[in-house]
Amino acid sequence: MSGDMAQQNDSKRLFLGIDLGTSHTAVMTSRGKQILLKSVVGYPKDVIGLKLLGRPYVVGDQAFDMRSYLELRYPLQDGVLSEISDRDLEVARHLLSHIVSLVEAAPDDVMYAVIGVPARASGGNKTLLLRMAQEVVNTALVVSEPFMVAYSLGKLVNSIVVDIGAGTTDICALKGTVPGPEDQVTLVKAGNYIDERLHNALIERHPELQMNINVACEVKERFSFVGKAPAAPAIADLRAGGKPVRCDVTEPVRIACESLLPDIVESIEALLRTFQPEYQPEVLKNIIIAGGGSRIGGIADYIKERLRPYGDAVVTCVDDPTFAGCRGALRLAEELPPQYWGQLGTVVGG
Numbered sequence: 001m002s003g004d005m006a007q008q009n010d011s012k013r014l015f016l017g018i019d020l021g022t023s024h025t026a027v028m029t030s031r032g033k034q035i036l037l038k039s040v041v042g043y044p045k046d047v048i049g050l051k052l053l054g055r056p057y058v059v060g061d062q063a064f065d066m067r068s069y070l071e072l073r074y075p076l077q078d079g080v081l082s083e084i085s086d087r088d089l090e091v092a093r094h095l096l097s098h099i100v101s102l103v104e105a106a107p108d109d110v111m112y113a114v115i116g117v118p119a120r121a122s123g124g125n126k127t128l129l130l131r132m133a134q135e136v137v138n139t140a141l142v143v144s145e146p147f148m149v150a151y152s153l154g155k156l157v158n159s160i161v162v163d164i165g166a167g168t169t170d171i172c173a174l175k176g177t178v179p180g181p182e183d184q185v186t187l188v189k190a191g192n193y194i195d196e197r198l199h200n201a202l203i204e205r206h207p208e209l210q211m212n213i214n215v216a217c218e219v220k221e222r223f224s225f226v227g228k229a230p231a232a233p234a235i236a237d238l239r240a241g242g243k244p245v246r247c248d249v250t251e252p253v254r255i256a257c258e259s260l261l262p263d264i265v266e267s268i269e270a271l272l273r274t275f276q277p278e279y280q281p282e283v284l285k286n287i288i289i290a291g292g293g294s295r296i297g298g299i300a301d302y303i304k305e306r307l308r309p310y311g312d313a314v315v316t317c318v319d320d321p322t323f324a325g326c327r328g329a330l331r332l333a334e335e336l337p338p339q340y341w342g343q344l345g346t347v348v349g350g
């Protein structure tokens with residue numbers, strides 16, 4: 001169906017905001033549906049798995065829950081589509097088509113999707129993603145994730161957004177235009193990196209502990225903080241030799257979480273310097289932290305303190321890190337007529 005026909009019948013237009021992340025994908029639709037699922041596809045390891053599963057593959061949290069007899073594939077690695085083989089592309093296609101199957105579109109709906117991807121996703125990579133999106137929606141636009149967060153907050157001028165995800169931390173300077181490559185920095189240290197650091201630190205301190213990366217991640221998500229230690233020490237219930245043990249994890253958690261921050265602060269400083277001097281004080285007052293990593297306790301104060309030599313900074317964490325990006329994508333899809341999407345990035349369909 002063409003764009004013109006869609007405009008004649010608004011009820012047939014379905015707008016989607018999609019935040020395609022390494023660990024989670026979040027979706028909001030113009031009919032008020034919200035979806036959150038793990039960005040993972042599981043395939044049976046053998047014929048027994050196939051029999052247990054009863055279908056060729058399964059997507060999202062369900063796949064993760066059945067991981068003992070499935071081979072899990074994460075289509076986005078370090079925030080970009082893995083494109084080593086046709087197989088990898090097929091995984092991404094399975095994830096995307098599953099997402100679209102969940103939005104409850106009517107057969108005659110015309111679907112317009114704005115898809116947020118990490119700032120680093122290269123031109124070629126975006127084109128691949130768009131080609132796949134075109135198989136499942138009518139019109140699609142790919143834009144950078146931190147730009148979507150800024151859009152959802154209405155902070156498109158003189159601000160800096162720091163999106164701390166699982167695979168990457170994306171930092172973006174907003175100057176009232178669509179951010180170009182020179183306005184964005186992607187660091188490959190993010191939540192997964194903290195998990196690794198914490199895992200290694202805990203094993204080193206307590207060699208008897210039964211530790212793996214999932215346990216380290218749980219400990220992080222429960223106790224994460226930077227800077228001043230909380231009043232009560234962080235005591236985790238862990239296991240050693242099959243038996244429960246209690247362990248003070250305060251210091252290892254702090255050190256692992258703080259390991260991200262020097263690079264983040266340095267990148268904020270570098271982007272700050274790219275603004276005209278008269279705007280810099282305002283930019284300092286508009287520093288926004290998003291993504292799952294914005295849940296780290298004390299992170300806004302810590303960054304504010306580190307920026308002290310530049311002036312009095314105001315650093316805020318978004319209220320809803322899970323949906324802030326896709327809310328911005330949906331808002332953009334709804335507010336800006338699709339015929340203008342070509343000015344914002346690469347578009348397919350129309």
Ligand SMILES: Nc1ncnc2c1ncn2[C@@H]1O[C@H](COP(=O)(O)OP(=O)(O)OP(=O)(O)O)[C@@H](O)[C@H]1O
Binds near residue numbers: 079118167168291
């Ligand atoms: N309370 C918490 N403290 C610290 N980290 C947390 C907390 N809650 C979630 N996280 C971490 O946030 C990360 C996930 O964030 P998010 O959902 O924004 O990532 P993503 O969008 O899937 O990844 P990316 O943006 O890299 O593609 C994970 O590493 C997760 O462990």
Ligand SMILES: [Mg+2]
Binds near residue numbers: 021291
């Ligand atoms: Mg993300």
